[in-house]
Structure formats: C-alpha cells, structure tokens
Amino acid sequence: xxxxxxxxxxAALAVAVATTAxxxxxxRLTLIRDDATREVVRQQLGGALSRGVxxxxxxxxxxxxxxxxxxxxxxxxxxxxxxxxWHRAAKALAPNPxxxxxxxxxxxxxxxxPESALRALRKQAPxxxxxxxxxxxxQLVARNVEPGQASKMVLELMARKATGTxxxxxxxxxxxxxxxxxxxxxxLDLRGRGIMSLLPPPSAVSTLxxxxxxxx
Amino acid sequence: xxxxxxxxxxxxxxxxxxxPPRDAQAVSRxxxxxxxxxxxxxxxxxxxxxxxRQPAFSVASAGALAAAALVLxxxxxxxxxxxxxxxxxxxxxxxxxxxxxxxxxxxxxxxSNSHEVRAVPVPLVFDARNAKSVVVxxxxxxWDDTKTPMVRYGTDGPWTATVLxxxxxxxxxxxxxxxxxxxxxxxxxxxxxxxxxxxxxxMVTPP
Numbered sequence: 001x002x003x004x005x006x007x008x009x010x011a012a013l014a015v016a017v018a019t020t021a022x023x024x025x026x027x028r029l030t031l032i033r034d035d036a037t038r039e040v041v042r043q044q045l046g047g048a049l050s051r052g053v054x055x056x057x058x059x060x061x062x063x064x065x066x067x068x069x070x071x072x073x074x075x076x077x078x079x080x081x082x083x084x085x086w087h088r089a090a091k092a093l094a095p096n097p098x099x100x101x102x103x104x105x106x107x108x109x110x111x112x113x114p115e116s117a118l119r120a121l122r123k124q125a126p127x128x129x130x131x132x133x134x135x136x137x138x139q140l141v142a143r144n145v146e147p148g149q150a151s152k153m154v155l156e157l158m159a160r161k162a163t164g165t166x167x168x169x170x171x172x173x174x175x176x177x178x179x180x181x182x183x184x185x186x187x188l189d190l191r192g193r194g195i196m197s198l199l200p201p202p203s204a205v206s207t208l209x210x211x212x213x214x215x216x
Numbered sequence: 217x218x219x220x221x222x223x224x225x226x227x228x229x230x231x232x233x234x235x236p237p238r239d240a241q242a243v244s245r246x247x248x249x250x251x252x253x254x255x256x257x258x259x260x261x262x263x264x265x266x267x268x269r270q271p272a273f274s275v276a277s278a279g280a281l282a283a284a285a286l287v288l289x290x291x292x293x294x295x296x297x298x299x300x301x302x303x304x305x306x307x308x309x310x311x312x313x314x315x316x317x318x319x320x321x322x323x324x325x326x327x328s329n330s331h332e333v334r335a336v337p338v339p340l341v342f343d344a345r346n347a348k349s350v351v352v353x354x355x356x357x358x359w360d361d362t363k364t365p366m367v368r369y370g371t372d373g374p375w376t377a378t379v380l381x382x383x384x385x386x387x388x389x390x391x392x393x394x395x396x397x398x399x400x401x402x403x404x405x406x407x408x409x410x411x412x413x414x415x416x417x418x419m420v421t422p423p
Contacts, residue, residue, distance in 0.1 A: 028360060056358060061410070063359035067389070067397055068413035078410035100333070103355070104384050110409055129333050132422065135385030139417060142407050164383055164422040171419050175404050 028059055037072040044079040053086045057103055085109040092118035093130075104134040111142050117151035124158045133158060136167045143175055145184040153192045160199040170195055335380040336423050340388075342366060342375045342400065347392045354388025354418070356381040361391050383422040389415040 026045065032038040041062040048058045061082050065075035089105025090097060092115040097105070105118050117137060121130050133154055140150040157167060170191050177187035335356075344350055352364040356379050366375035379388075387406045390398045399405055403416035 028358075031361065060355055060358040060360075063353075063361075064355075065411050067353050067359055067361065067391060068408075068411040068415075069397075070411040070413075074411060081410070100382055100384065107385065111407070131333070131382065131384040132420075135383075135419065139385050139419060142417075168419045168421045179404075 026055065026059060028063065031063060032066050034072065037066065037075060040072045040076045041079070044076060044083075048079070048083045051083065051087075053083050054099060056099075057082060057086065057106070081110065082106055088115055089118065091115070093122050097122075098129055098131070100131040101129060101134065104131040104138070108134050108138040108141075111138050113138055113141050113147055113151070117147060120151060120155055121158070124155055132164050132167060136171045139171045140174060140184075140188060143178050143184055145174065145188050149185060149188060153188055156202075157192070157195060157199070159202040160196060162195060162199055166195050166198075333382055333422065335382045336420060337378045338381055338418065338420060339376065339378045340366075340400065341402070342390050342398075344375055344390070344392055344398075345372060347375065349393055350375040351391040351394075352377050352379060352388060353391050353397075354379070354381075354386055354415075356386050356388065356418075361394070366390070381418065381420045383420045386418040386420060387415050388418055389413075 029038055029042060032041060041059075044062070045055055045058055049055055058079055061079050062075055065078055070078070085106035086102055088109055089102050093101050093105050108118060109115065113134075118134065121133050121137070124130075125133070137147075137150055137154045140154075141147050153170075154167070157170070170188075173191040173194075174184070174187045177191065178184050182190075340352060342350055350366040351361045352366060353359045353361050357363040364377050364379060366377040368374075369376055375390075387408070388400070390400065392398055397414055399414035400416040403418060406415040406417045408415055
C-alpha cells in the first residue's frame, strides 16, 4: 500500500514537472533562430501554460511571428494578446468549449468581434461545436461588416438550421461582393436573404422537426 | 408461570438495574487525555513530509519508481510538449506523405471532446515556377515550416499540397525558398492585426 502511494506521488510529480518543462523545451523552439526571440517565447509558453492556456496556439502564434519576421517585442505582445483573448473566449463560450472553439473565439476577439456575439452563438448551439460559425462571423467582421449585423445574420441562419456549406458560401459571396465594390452591409443583407429564402423559418424548423439533431 | 420466575434471574436483574455512581474525576481525566492526544496529532502536511523523507526504499522499489517516473515523464512530454496541432497536413502528388500526424493535445482550460469535429483534406496549388522550394504554413499546421512542404507538379508545374484542416476559418501563407512569405493569390487576404504581412484566409466547409 505504501509502495503504491509513493508510486502515485512520484508519477504525479513527474507529470507536473514534464508538463511545465515541456513547454519550455519544445523542440520547435529550435525553429526560432534568434536567441532573444527564442528566450522570450520560452518564457511566454511557460507562463501561459501555468495559467491554463495550452502550448499549441501559443507556439503557433510565435512561429507565425517568426515566419513574418516580426521582432521579439511584437511576438511577445502578440502572445500576450492571444492569452488574454483565450481566457475571454473561454468565458464567453462556457461551459465546455473545445480547443477549436477557443482558437476560433480568440481569433474572433482579435478581429473585434464582441464577446456578447460569442455568448449568443454558444447559447444558440450549446451542444455542438460552433467553431465554423465563429469563423464565418469573424470573416464577415474582417470584411468590415458591422459586428452586430453580422452576428444577427449568423444567428438567424443557425436558427433556420443552415448548413456549414451555406454559411461558408455566405462568407465567400460577401467577400466577393465587397471586393467588387458593394458596401459590406448591403452585401451581407443581399446574400443572407438569398440563403434564407432556401430555408424554412425558425418556428417551422422547431415545429416540423422538434427533435432534429444539430447540424454536423 | 412459576417456573418462569427464576429466583436467580430476578436477583441478577435487580443488581443490573442499579446504576453505579459516576466518577466525575475519572471522566475529566479521560477527556483531558483525549484533548492532549488530539493536540499532539501531527498535521496532514507533516505526515506527508515525514512519509516523503522516510528512507525506506528497497533497491527494487527505488528502481521501479525511477522507471515509472521516466516512462510517465516521457509520455507526458510527448503529449504536452512536442506535439503539433490536432490538425495536420501533408504533401500529396506521388502519394508521398511528408508531414507528420502529431499527437492531439488537450487544453488545460475547460475543454470537452464531446463535440469535436474532424479535419478535412484541402488541396492547395501555388504557381512559383522559379522557386526552389515552397512550404505551406498556417494555423492548421501550427505555422511550422517543416510540416508541409509542397511538391512540384511535373518538372515545371505549380506547387501542390493537401492540408488537413477542421471546418472554420484558417489563415495561411506560402513560404518560398525558406525566406519569402507569400499570400495565396487564389484566396482572400487575411487582415493580420498582430504582425501584418502577407497571408490568406481559408474557409473550410464540413464534408
């Protein structure tokens, strides 16, 4: 019995040490050739992990900065922002967000999508991944659609059980319209109406198919 | 009925019915002893520290503990540290996967796998006739420039690769000759508020 207890204690210690140490000894750190940047990233990773943010998105942000030849100062600032946005996304997408949703949520917040919009999306679909919907909303806002209008449209389409293909089609169509010179608000309204004309109203969806499973 | 009235039994019953007087001093002595014992009892922390300090390891148990720690340390390092994202990518054409499929990592913040979605393959094509090498970097492969090298189609054709990305919005770019980051001319530009620079947006639809 004593032996088992000691084993458990040593194992827990090993896991804790390895988890923290691994963040600071990730082999991908060697991809960062600049010593100062590598040290900054190492410290940021260790700190973020201790505060509950996984290594992967933080490391990806660092390597993105390296690929774009950003300074160590810029990379540090970007990693700090990501960590803050990750925590904000975790609150907005509670109670059980996936890492994909958190990544998408942090990206959305970075693009100035409000937390209230994320909360509304989660409320609309509490039992399935909404990473795609968050991505569509983010892209609409990135194309200068006003966040309130964009989130209202995405929520409306979700309520009518729009498919993932329809949602991404909306994003692409608005993108093309804006590039062609149409005002973002008008492009979203036109394209959104077009897709909604193919879908039943929300009340019909809930009445006709009350136990329908969420869209995959 | 008389047989049931046993004289002996009645005497015993009378004797037992008398409650002996309580010795107040004895009671106070017992209570004082209990309190003293409770006060001397070491805390849980002390017990744990003593337990950890006890040099009672046999050679076999010490060896087993060391092995267990090494194994657990090794696996946890693999799981938390050197893994890529849960999406990966690989070059195609000629059927030669060159990327790796890393271990899926878990977040420490509340995360549930109950509604995880699967990644789908997305082919990418890039024209760069004079390039010596082209690599795809993006959030689907953790911006790791060793994971998704593109393959030239024929001797003078475009560069191609297929990435695995989950449904949603992704940002990516092509790294040409290991030095120049180029946006995909076939895709919308990404507005990067962190670093600026060239990148593209990939909207992935569920299968």
